[in-house]
Amino acid sequence: MSMKKINASTLFKHAMLIALCFLAVFPLYWMINTSFKTEGEVFSASLWPKHWTFDNYIQAWNSIPMARMIGNSMLVAISQTAAQLLTSILAAYAFTRWNFRGSSIIYGLIGLTWLVPFQVIMIPNYVVISNLGWKDTLTGLIVPNIVSAFAVMQLYNAFKAFPKTLIEAARLDGASDWSVLWCTIVPNLKASISSIGILLFITSWNDYFWPLLVTNKLEHSTMQKGLQMFMSSDANMWGPLMAATTIASLPVLIIYLLLQRQIIDSFVKGGLR
Amino acid sequence: MNYDTTTSPVLPNSKTGSKPREKQRKALRIRMSGIKPYLYLLPVVLSLGFWVYRPLVQTFQLSFYEWNLLPTSPKTYVGWQNFENLLTLPEMGNALKNTLIYTIGVIPFSLILPLLIAIFTDNIGKRSRNVYRALIFIPMIMAPVAVSSVWRWIMHPTNGILNQALQYFGLDEPIRFFTDERWAIYSITFITGWKLIGFSTLIFSAAMTGINKEYYEAAKIDRANRWQIIRHITLPLLSPSILFMSMLSILFASEWSFSYINVLTQGGPLGSTTNIYYLLWQYGFQTFAVGWSSAAAVVLFIGFGLIALGFMKLSKRLSFFDD
Numbered sequence: 001m002s003m004k005k006i007n008a009s010t011l012f013k014h015a016m017l018i019a020l021c022f023l024a025v026f027p028l029y030w031m032i033n034t035s036f037k038t039e040g041e042v043f044s045a046s047l048w049p050k051h052w053t054f055d056n057y058i059q060a061w062n063s064i065p066m067a068r069m070i071g072n073s074m075l076v077a078i079s080q081t082a083a084q085l086l087t088s089i090l091a092a093y094a095f096t097r098w099n100f101r102g103s104s105i106i107y108g109l110i111g112l113t114w115l116v117p118f119q120v121i122m123i124p125n126y127v128v129i130s131n132l133g134w135k136d137t138l139t140g141l142i143v144p145n146i147v148s149a150f151a152v153m154q155l156y157n158a159f160k161a162f163p164k165t166l167i168e169a170a171r172l173d174g175a176s177d178w179s180v181l182w183c184t185i186v187p188n189l190k191a192s193i194s195s196i197g198i199l200l201f202i203t204s205w206n207d208y209f210w211p212l213l214v215t216n217k218l219e220h221s222t223m224q225k226g227l228q229m230f231m232s233s234d235a236n237m238w239g240p241l242m243a244a245t246t247i248a249s250l251p252v253l254i255i256y257l258l259l260q261r262q263i264i265d266s267f268v269k270g271g272l273r
Numbered sequence: 274m275n276y277d278t279t280t281s282p283v284l285p286n287s288k289t290g291s292k293p294r295e296k297q298r299k300a301l302r303i304r305m306s307g308i309k310p311y312l313y314l315l316p317v318v319l320s321l322g323f324w325v326y327r328p329l330v331q332t333f334q335l336s337f338y339e340w341n342l343l344p345t346s347p348k349t350y351v352g353w354q355n356f357e358n359l360l361t362l363p364e365m366g367n368a369l370k371n372t373l374i375y376t377i378g379v380i381p382f383s384l385i386l387p388l389l390i391a392i393f394t395d396n397i398g399k400r401s402r403n404v405y406r407a408l409i410f411i412p413m414i415m416a417p418v419a420v421s422s423v424w425r426w427i428m429h430p431t432n433g434i435l436n437q438a439l440q441y442f443g444l445d446e447p448i449r450f451f452t453d454e455r456w457a458i459y460s461i462t463f464i465t466g467w468k469l470i471g472f473s474t475l476i477f478s479a480a481m482t483g484i485n486k487e488y489y490e491a492a493k494i495d496r497a498n499r500w501q502i503i504r505h506i507t508l509p510l511l512s513p514s515i516l517f518m519s520m521l522s523i524l525f526a527s528e529w530s531f532s533y534i535n536v537l538t539q540g541g542p543l544g545s546t547t548n549i550y551y552l553l554w555q556y557g558f559q560t561f562a563v564g565w566s567s568a569a570a571v572v573l574f575i576g577f578g579l580i581a582l583g584f585m586k587l588s589k590r591l592s593f594f595d596d
Binding site: 010012013014016017020021023024025026027028030031034042043045086087088090091093094095097098100103106109110113115116117118119120121122123124125126127128130131144145146147149152177202205206208209212213224225227228231238241242244245248249252253256260261263264267268 | 307313318321324331335342406407408412418419432434437438470474475524536557567570574581
């Protein structure tokens with residue numbers, strides 16, 4: 001008797017999930033679909049381009065300094081990720097390796113920064129950046145973001161789970177604290193560190209607030225800001241706009257395609273921001 | 274992770290050396306190593322101190338001044354006047370009302386639907402689950418600007434696929450999703466929620482798989498029906514995740530909508546999509562009323578902190594469900 005019932009309920013489950021997947025994926029599909037359509041076909045609802053064309057990509061590429069902005073975005077995202085990983089590895093090591101006065105207060109203060117919305121602190125930070133003459137520079141984009149409280153907390157959890165006996169063994173072999181960190185702990189935690197790094201890279205690549213404030217000229221800006229400017233410049237170039245959007249999303253999509261399981265796991269474990 | 278715990282025997286620390294000189298040297302080493310943790314923490318502490326706590330204090334200071342962001346113009350002390358102005362500004366009431374709409378409007382996407390989906394799709398085959406997971410998660414990794422761009426195209430009044438589809442199903446006049454003041458705020462809320470729905474579904478599914486199945490067996494033996502099981506077993510055991518997602522959603526929903534507002538509507542039409550975060554931005558960088566912006570930021574930050582504190586208290590009280 002239960003055979004049919006089980007089938008009906010599994011069918012229902014799958015239907016529900018397929019609907020959700022459709023909702024999640026459709027915009028992505030529609031973006032790519034539109035980006036390959038010819039000018040005449042863009043406005044039709046065809047589910048697949050009849051005549052594939054790269055014209056939209058060429059047009060988008062030529063109307064804004066795309067290569068320059070992708071380069072900027074790459075440089076900013078890579079240096080931010082590297083700096084954030086480095087600073088948080090050092091901090092997580094300090095918290096897990098030693099007992100010292102004030103450690104829980106410092107950890108608390110780091111965690112609390114999570115509660116400070118960007119918009120609350122943007123004006124003083126903007127003033128500092130413009131006084132330093134860092135507006136429209138990559139330095140101005142990178143330096144305020146060399147630390148991620150999220151990365152400190154995530155790495156702290158990973159470091160805490162690291163077996164103390166291994167550290168002690170290295171110490172007995174005469175390794176200094178510095179080399180215990182870089183020769184014993186970091187190589188063994190490569191997997192967690194790199195998945196946190198991927199998350200940091202995606203966050204940094206997608207960031208829009210700070211470039212919006214700090215940069216004015218497209219040549220000094222990141223891809224996200226450039227895309228927004230492109231959007232507001234010409235309202236009806238849907239083909240090129242979707243091509244530009246595809247390009248702006250491509251690095252993250254490629255990373256996701258290769259490493260989706262790790263990315264999902266670390267997002268679910270670590271939360272947002 | 275590939276560390277191997279079996280190869281490292283724990284050796285007891287040899288406690289020798291009671292000679293005074295050795296003691297001195299040891300004391301020095303201890304004092305030296307006393308500084309060490311602080312040295313390792315220095316970059317993080319300095320950077321967060323300078324880029325988060327310094328500006329936070331300055332925002333509090335600026336809220337008592339009148340200033341137009343120009344380095345050459347003077348800051349005038351005005352006391353509590355900025356805060357008094359906030360109460361009388363007409364945009365403020367509107368922005369607060371909209372903040373509330375965003376916060377409540379996102380809840381179906383961040384809590385209700387994901388919970389339902391997670392509960393009803395438990396026990397699905399592992400391979401198909403992985404495929405669903407990978408697809409559902411895509412909105413989460415896409416950049417807010419890219420998301421805005423795509424939805425703007427999909428929801429375009431005359432040429433967008435959504436209006437074409439709706440007209441096919443009998444809608445008379447196309448909906449101007451972003452330029453009609455009755456629709457705009459709901460369009461932005463939908464996009465904010467759309468980005469979240471997969472993420473929270475996965476959070477709840479992960480929590481579901483953590484539930485010990487023996488509870489269900491026991492409940493079935495006691496002849497509990499499906500609703501009773503959900504009400505008395507599933508929901509209480511999920512309460513830590515529910516609380517976590519409610520906190521994220523309530524605290525950050527309107528902050529997340531900022532990018533969509535800025536890219537898609539700029540707070541319009543007729544101020545119908547402005548929320549408190551966008552107002553801070555407009556005061557600060559469009560009307561250059563730094564004092565107003567800072568005062569609003571202070572109020573926002575305090576409200577924010579109180580809500581977070583409430584949630585932390587609540588989660589402590591509920592934490593016995595964790596076991």
